[in-house]
Amino acid sequence: MKLIDSILTQAAGIATLRRDIHAHPELCFEEVRTADVVAQKLTEWGIPVHRGMGTTGVVGIVHGRDGGASGRAIGLRADMDALPMQEHNHFAHASQHAGKMHACGHDGHTAMLLAAAQHFAKHRNFDGTVYLIFQPAEEGGGGAREMIKDGLFEQFPVEAVFGMHNWPGLPVGSFAASAGPVMASSNDFRIEIRGKGAHAALPHNGIDPVPVACQMVMAFQTIITRNKKPLDAGVISVTMIHTGEANNVVPDHCVIQGTVRTFTYEVLDLIERRMREIAEHTCAAFGAGCEFHFHRNYPPTVNDAAQTAFARGVMADIVGADRVLDQEPTMGAEDFAYMLQARPGCYVFIANGDGVHRDMGHGDGPCMLHNPSYDFNDDLIPLGATYWVRLAEQWLGQPRTEGAA
Structure with a gap:
């Protein structure tokens, strides 16, 4: 040396x-x-x-x-x-x-x-x-x-x-x-699912955001496995889900947060677009509202x-x-x-x-x-x-x- x-x-x-x-x-x-x-x-x-x-x-x-x-x-x-x-x-x-x-x-x-x-x-x-x-x-x-x-x-x-x-x-x-x-690029997302609160014993009176969130999180992984080319690197990590205040109350909203990492802007554009579509359409399918925020940090x-x-x-x-x-x-x-x-x-x-x-x-x-x-x-x-x-x-x-x- x-x-x-x-x-x-x-x-x-x-x-x-x-x-x-x-x-x-x-x-x-x-x-x-x-x-x-x-x-x-x-x-x-x-x-x-x-x-x-x-x-x-x-x-x-x-x-x-x-x-x-x-x-x-x-x-x-x-x-x-x-x-x-x-x-x-x-x-x-x-x-x-x-x-x-x-x-x-x-x-x-x-x-x-x-x-x-x-x-x-x-x-x-x-x-x-x-x-x-x-x-x-x-x-x-x-x-x-x-x-x-x-x-x-x-x-x-x-x-x-x-x-x-x-x-x-x-x-x-x-x-x-x-x-x-x-x-990789570093990017954050925050998705607010707006449902309708109700008594947990009478869930039909509300719109439960929790199953909406569960469907959404699982669907995001299909972007990686089915929308993106297998040889193109990309990661979607849901790291936070916040909802609810009591075990006998259907909450009226749920917030999902996490990060997305890619090596190219082409893959990043694809992931952001598909995440937004999945979030908005999943909420619509359950009768819930959706606010989707995606922030691009470091390239x-x-x-x-x-x-x-x-x-x-x-x-x-x-x-x-x-x-x-x-x-x-x-x-x-x-x-x-x-x-x-x-x-x-x-x-x-x-x-x-x-x-x-x-x-x-x-x-x-x-x-x-x-x-x-x-x-x-x-x-x-x-x-x-x-x-x-x-x-x-x-x-x-x-x-x-x-x-x-």
């Missing part, structure tokens, strides 16, 4: 910084302290910063040995926000804020990019500019979208943009990346083929080709998708191991993402930072593609 010596030397200090961020988690668009820490460190290292984009976003500006005169630029992105969940770990750096936790490793993502920034500050072995994008509100807030709305790529024009996420379960020292869709995360091949080549130089794996697409979602819609790039995964890195005092659960016993593996910091540095150096060292921004 070819790690950068200066990054290895500074890794312990960055790990301490990571644990400080872990102990002070902040939710989407509330990352004030985290942004302060990031901006303070970048400034301390002589890297100019721009603050406030996307509410709490921070962009560090690293010009190369040419002072950025070439006009070439690459964007490297890390997310900063935590999740609204209670941590079960009891080690020294566990969350100090009840109901808030870095359970997805964004503290580690921030630390890896800061480690790269610390190296860049003293070793600008490239021509052009590296923009270090510290993004807020990935966990449902669409922080990437908001930074773009605020003029991210107009103010900091990049030819390509790259992101990275830790991935528990893969052996430490490996990466994974694949071209095409790697994460699919789709990696550019050329940028993915380039990223895999950089990884292979660092860890060896046998440790650069294909990333199986996941139905999880990621708002880096918005950046990939605006610029070509690649979203890669760095292996977080199986959890044996956790100190005494961790919770009983597995070290999986969005788990109250999760903790980022600090051993990844030198590897992730080395990847960021070599990616930027090699990417800016290649000939500029025709028509690039």
Whole structure:
């Protein structure tokens, strides 16, 4: 494994910084302290910063040995926000804020990019500019979208943009990346069935929304098995059904909620249309009313083929080709998708191991993402930072593609 010596030397200090961020988690668009820490460190290292984009976003500006005169630029992105969940770990750096936790490793993502920034500050072995994008509100807030709305790529024009996420379960020292869709679109639905309340002993006097809901939920799965092509991926998950207040009363309404995940808009359009038809017609068949709401959140995360091949080549130089794996697409979602819609790039995964890195005092659960016993593996910091540095150096060292921004 070819790690950068200066990054290895500074890794312990960055790990301490990571644990400080872990102990002070902040939710989407509330990352004030985290942004302060990031901006303070970048400034301390002589890297100019721009603050406030996307509410709490921070962009560090690293010009190369040419002072950025070439006009070439690459964007490297890390997310900063935590999740609204209670941590079960009891080690020294566990969350100090009840109901808030870095359970997805964004503290580690921030630390890896800061480690790269610390190296860049003293070793600008490239021509052009590296923009270090510290993004807020990935966990449902669409922080990437908001930074773009605020003029991210107009103010900091990049030819390509790259992101990275830790991935528990893969052996430490490996990466994974694949071209095409790697994460799904995220969409929510809410359906209100309006029936007519009655005494449970006299159900014929009402319109019971409960059997309507049962028929509807089962019918939704026929969209996946009978309307969608078998080779096209799609998931409909009903996760909430709320109705009733007493066991001897037929309720007058029922609310169904859940999520839909797809890798393409064509499948998403089909699912939304068929869900609406099934909901409205099922309610009509039972004499009930229907309100159907479908909200599209994050688009699919789709990696550019050329940028993915380039990223895999950089990884292979660092860890060896046998440790650069294909990333199986996941139905999880990621708002880096918005950046990939605006610029070509690649979203890669760095292996977080199986959890044996956790100190005494961790919770009983597995070290999986969005788990109250999760903790980022600090051993990844030198590897992730080395990847960021070599990616930027090699990417800016290649000939500029025709028509690039």
